[in-house]
Amino acid sequence: PAWAPPAAAEQIWNEFSKEESTDEATIQKSFIRHATKTLARSSYNMDQFAAYQATAHSVRDHLIDRWNATQHCHSVKDPKRVYYMSLEFLIGRTLDNALLNLNLKDHYKRAIGGIGFTIEDLVDEEVDAALGNGGLGRLAACFMDSLATLDYPAWGYGIRYEYGIFQQKLVDGYQTEYPDYWLTFGNPWEIQRLDVSYDVRFRGYVEKYVDVSGQTRYRWEGGEKVVAVANDYPIPGFQTKNCINIRLWSSKPKKEFDFASFNEGNYDKSVEEQKAAENITSVLYPNDNHMVGKVLRLKQQYFFVSATLQDIIRRFKKTSRPWSEFPQQVSIQLNDTHPTLSIVELQRILIDEEGLTWDEAWDIVTHTYSYTNHTVLPEALEKWAVPLISDLLPRHMMIIFELNLYFLQRVEKLFPGDRDRLRRMSVIEEGHPQYVRMAHLAAIGSHHVNGVAELHSELVKTTIFADFVEFFGKEKFVNVTNGVTPRRWLHQANPGLSTLISEKLGGTAWLKDLSQLDKIKAFADDVGFQNRFMDIKYKNKIRLAEYVKDVTGVTLSPDALFDVQCKRLHEYKRQHMNIFGVIHRYEKLKSMSKAELEKVVPRVVIFAGKAAPGYYTAKLIIKLITSVANVVNADPQTSEYLKLIFIPNYNVSVAEILIPASDLSQHISTAGTEASGTSNMKFVLNGGLILGTVDGANIEIGEEVGKDNIFFFGALTAEVEDIRHHQMYHNVAMDAKLQGVIKSIQSGRYGDSVIFEPLLGTLRSDYYLLSKDFTPYLEAMERVDAAFKNKSAWAKKCITAAASMGKFSSDRSIQDYAKRIWKITPVPTTEEFA
Ligand code: 73E
Secondary structure, eight states: OOOOOOHHHHHHHHHHTSOOOOSHHHHHHHHHHIIIIISOOOGGGOOHHHHHHHHHHHHHHHHHHHHHHHHHHHHHHOOOEEEEEOSOEEEEOOHHHHHHHTTOHHHHHHHHHHHTOOHHHHHTTOOOEEESOSHHHHHHHHHHHHHHHTTOOEEEEEEOOSBOSOEEEEETTEEEEEOOBTTTTOOTTOEEEEEEEEEEEESOEEEEEEOTTSOEEEEEEOSEEEEEEEEEEEEEOTTSSOEEEEEEEEEEESSSOOHHHHHTTOHHHHHHHHHHHHHTTTBOOOOSSOOOOOHHHHHHHHHHHHHHHHHHHHHHHTTTOOGGGHHHHEEEEEESSTTTHHHHHHHHIIIIISOOOHHHHHHHHHTTEEEEOOOOOGGGSOEEEHHHHHHHOHHHHHHHHHHHHHHHHHHHHHSTTOHHHHHHHOSEEOSSSOEEEHHHHHHHHOSEEEESSHHHHHHHHHTTTHHHHHHHOGGGEEEOOOOBOHIIIIIITOHHHHHHHHHHHTSSGGGTOGGGGGGGGGGTTOHHHHHHHHHHHHHHHHHHHHHHHHHHOOOOOTTSEEEEEESOOOGGGTHHHHHHHHHHHHHHHHTOOHHHHTTSOOEEEEEEOOOOTTOHHHHHHHHHHHHHHHHHHTOTTTTTTEEEEEESSOOHHHHHHHGGGOSEEEEOOOTTTOSOOSHHHHHHHTTOEEEEESOHHHHHHHHHHOGGGSEEESOOHHHHHHHHHHHHHSOOOOOHHHHHHHHHHHTTTTSOGGGGHHHHHHHHHOTTOHHHHHHHHHHHHHHHHHHHHSHHHHHHHHHHHHHTGGGGBHHHHHHHIIIIIIOOOOOOOOGGGO
């Protein structure tokens, strides 16, 4: 039974567990207590980093108080909870975000100032928590912010990687990767919970037996066990007491050290096992939109799934409800197929350990899970070799075969004799070896499948799950358009603009209800407002220019048009089309007379993004960008009109500087390839315009902002297949301007062109349609230049567009999920728990 304080002590507990007050002196006292007691520093032994740490610990105290209150409240009220399972959480920094969400920024600014430090400097000391690759991981982080802000009873579950996404440095213009050991100086934002740990089994064998009631049953035995330990990461909501949790698992060896083996002289072996266990959560796989079938990755997935389900089930069992109520208490969202083994694991626990029948168990499973698909790119769809799963998870492999059999029997019943359909729909891809198609497993085991933008959700229904729509009905397949949190991506990253909006809207309520932004449209024609709006943009451009000067040495003029493409490097995102466009622009500038040059809109083109370490073509695109930059930036004839920058090591913190400073951002994926995109939303929200293809969430952004406030170009999704076919089987000449660009590269102007041949070679089959889209792309650029010349009209476009972004708050996305898929309601943390 749980311990409770004796009646006489209750008063003491209540009194001393209260959240500290936030007056200046109390904050200073807390800071100095943490500096001297937690960190063992003193006034003559402080530096900026220690001051950051002391501040972080002091803020953490507030987080923990609210976290405790929230947990207490939820355990008393015992509502249905949602569990967001994600192999990635791309959180970035926490200090500034926590201060703003807790509404303590000004208090800390004054208090810390009084101690002799500047809060902005301290904020800059923090290293990013970069436990994700790109959009998928950042989406999970935005969703946590919204879940907390909207008072939903929610948990995030993930892995505490010791190494986040690698650090990118440029060496001779090439990307080089360095380990991101982000925990070197500790992490004040996590709470290690050595008391919350579970065993996780791998390998072993399956035993068949007959139980007391004569039933044939199976149990998974033997093998090796590792331990999963919880690390909690509090996530405060904005202007609410609610503070939810991301629980990140780290792996530990089951036996600390094998002494027997050590004493026998097997020193290596005894350490090896320990290391192997720790390895599981050591490093984040650095591939975005690409699957790599490594055993360690599969181990990570199962480790994560097993620990998470044990934790969820333990919480469920506390209230002694029957298993049949599980789906009324628990909703589990799978962030892509990465945690799909969870479906199989729950089925295994229910039939092997809890004694439910197959059908009872499957009914619970399929009412518990829902699955978000983030991509239809074939190379990103997960499939695991059957022998790999059989070896690592023998019982799971049996269950997968069994549920596939039952599933295909149902398909056969509905479509008798349609063998090709059975082949297409099977969870097992036949071949040598066989593979398990994780997306099929996820779709079969879930009550809802969603895509992340309108177009993408349609593609999900017509491509990878076309057969499944016919079988399950279309109601199962829904759209939830992505969103971003306006707290981090406007209020925190762009305080100038946030303040201006709050002034006009009479308070900060819009930050919890972004649809109110709409009212800013009334000021789009107001010249005074336009000037203030563009002045904020200008200051953000100065801030970025200072950063660029710092990291690259190149000087930028904030009067130029800042044109940004920052995202993971990928051929489908077509950064190469952008750099080819820059080369075209440069060649044109070179051919211009002085008089012609004077009419040109000066432009700064900025790239940022990481390439997967094994993605050769993507890395070559980086090398081309940096090679062109070296030539362009050193050319006195053009340098007033064109600068080219590659900002290294793109991450959340760099994005926070880059996005508010952009006039134009490029989202130029081949139509039908970018499921949604989320930075597109952030750019427009911060008063920049989009140059984009008719793809992903660009389409819905266009619907909201109006066609005059977005620059669309390029082939449509419906045309792409025909164009590819035509290019393949007919003699189609390459676009003339693109040919000119290739000639320019091959002339050696940007260094030995031989190194770029493999990149230029991709244009032969041109799967991503650069040739088809290149002239329309350049024409769209001309429209941009023309529009930018009219300052007032440009300002009006930016204001109108930003004010139209209400739909793209992640609060709206989360409410969509909560109402339509999870069936959960808010549970505010009321005063009696605080
Ligand atoms: O369009 C983006 C989308 O905005 C999509 O490419 C991205 O998810 C974002 C959020 O919905 C995404 N990442 C991955 N798949 N889609 C992925 C796949 C494998 C490993 C890591 C990430």
